Amino acid sequence: MELSKSVASIIAHVGGKENIVNVWHCMTRLRFELVDYDKADMEALKAIPDVIGVQFAKGQVQIVIGTTVEKFYTEAMKQLGLDAAKEADKAPADEPSGEKKGLVSQFMDLMSGIFGPIVPAIAGAGMIKGLMTGLVALNVISNTTDTYLIIDMLASGVFNFLPFLVAASEAKKLKTNQYLAIALATVIMYPTMVNAAAAGEISNFYLFGMIPVPVFNYSSSVIPIFFGVLLMSYVHRWVDRIIPSAAKTVIVPTLTLFISGILTLTVVGPIGIYLGRGLASVVNTVYDISPVLCGVFFGAIRPVSILVGMHHAMTPIAMENFASQGWDMLMPMMFVANLSIVGAAAGCYFKANSKSEKTVIGGAVLSGFLGITEPALFGVLTKYKMAFVAATVGSVVGSAFISFFGVRLYGYITSSVFSIPAYIGPYFPFAVLGWIITLAVSFSLSYLLVVKMNRSSELSN
Structure with missing residues (x-):
């Protein structure tokens, strides 16, 4: 059409x-x-x-x-x-008539609205980073050459200056001024703050000689700017409401940036840093106690979270892991979940009764290997419900397996076959085994539950 x-x-x-x-x-x-x-x-x-x-x-x-x-x-x-x-410059819309959304629903809605639009930039940079990591691991290129350093700038720039992307996307979602939000990101990313954090010689600046401004490196962080822009959206509305129309052009942005900037540096930003570290610490603690349990939990919720559009809720935790410890264990589980969906969809191919349906399933499988699982989920697994069960079981088994062997990634990358070079290293054999097990389990279960059991039911009737 x-x-x-x-x-x-x-x-x-x-x-x-x-x-x-x-x-x-x-x-x-x-x-x-x-x-x-x-x-x-x-x-x-x-x-x-x-x-x-x-x-x-x-x-x-x-x-x-x-x-x-x-x-x-x-x-x-x-x-x-x-x-x-x-x-993006308008005030946030009023709550629509009807039942109000709960806080959890509003938060998930906000997360998907923020991270969805910036995923292409993160994915593109992550793909370059993953490929370069793989080439270095294979000794194809040295990480000391000018070529590597230049290409690494293409890959790492997005992650280093991630607060700018989050600020712009969140402002658009909240319908507040995007340029003020970006200006707020420049405040926490200014070299004075970044260099002081890198030097590690002081823990605080002092505003007016008495108000402590904690020193943190906000590069690659997500949660501090998230709360900063959220605060700014309310400050902007409040200032805009009390300032006379004749003075709005200059006074509103001045007061908005000054108030939001001070509060972000002194209160909101540090809280965001500690909250991000806390979330990552909780996940890592569970992982340290039982990697298998962690794999089972995230493997179980990942397929359904993609189905309902809540999968971006994991992104801040993964980004915090990369920023604080240099690696993350959730991204490999996300790849496993994608493969489980692909395997389950492929199992349904043998149930299809028409050439057009087989074409749809074949396209969905190919798309899933490339990192886009929605065609498989909505075009196949929602039709064959037991195949979705097979995908979930495959995700659980595969995630538990790679978690047990400590598979991890050292940079954000899309969950597709193109991300494979990023896994090359000490955990690569276990990653490959995990992928094979995931595809085998999800495909076999899907074929059994959707094709074989259905045929047996038809014969008995």
Whole structure:
């Protein structure tokens, strides 16, 4: 179907332009916040040819499009008469009528709205970093050459200055001023702070000679700027409300940046640092006590978290692990979960009764190997429910296995076959065994539960 017609159908079936409060996208999904969710015709949305899947989760109607979602978003904004840049400067929308979302739902909604849009930048940089790590491990290139150092700048720059990306994305999600949010990121990333933290000679600066400003290296951090921009959105609204219109242009940004900057440096930023370390410490403590238990838990929740669009909730913890200890054990589990979904979808291939359905499953499997699992989840596993069970079991078994042997990554990278070079090193054999076990378990169980048992049921009838 033509793009404009598909988008027009989507808008019509979510209740029309007047029913849409907000629309945004992640890597594969259009996400709608609506005034009245009862007006959304889920079955009609599923029937649109370009739509892979539809679900209601976290107070959103999520429409799975695939890797072309940005084109759909751009066309949707055009048809809705909205400008993304201008929308980012508006005050946050009022809570839509109807039942209010819970705090957990709001938090997950915010996480997906922030990290979804910046994942391409992180994934691209992570892929370069992973490939270079693999080449160094294979002695193809030395990490002391100018070539390596230049390419490493391409890969590491995104992660070093991650607070800027988070600030811009969060401001857009909160509909506050993006440039003030970026300015706030410059405050905590200014060389005076970064260099003092690197030198390690002082623990505090003192504002007005008496207010301590803790010294931390905020490079690669996520949680401090997250809370900083959240605070800034409220400060900006408050200042904008009390300042007369004639003075808004200069006074509002001045007061917003001054108040938010001081509070972020003295209170919010340090709290964010300690909270991030605390979250990572909890996960690492569980991992230290029982790597297998940790693998079972994360392996079990990962497939369902992708299904409901909550998978970005793990990203801050993984990023904190990379920033604080230089490695992370969650990213390998994410790759295992993706492979389990691929294996389970592949098992369903032998259940397909038509050439078109086999083509859909084949495309979903290929897409899953490339790191995009939504086609397999929504196009295959939601149809064959027992295959989703098989994917979850495969994820649990594979994650427990690689956790037991301590498989880890030393930099953020997308969970796809292209990430394999990043695993080359002491844990590589265990990683490969884990991937094989995951694919074997999920494929075998899916084939058994969806194909074999179904055929036995048909014969008995």
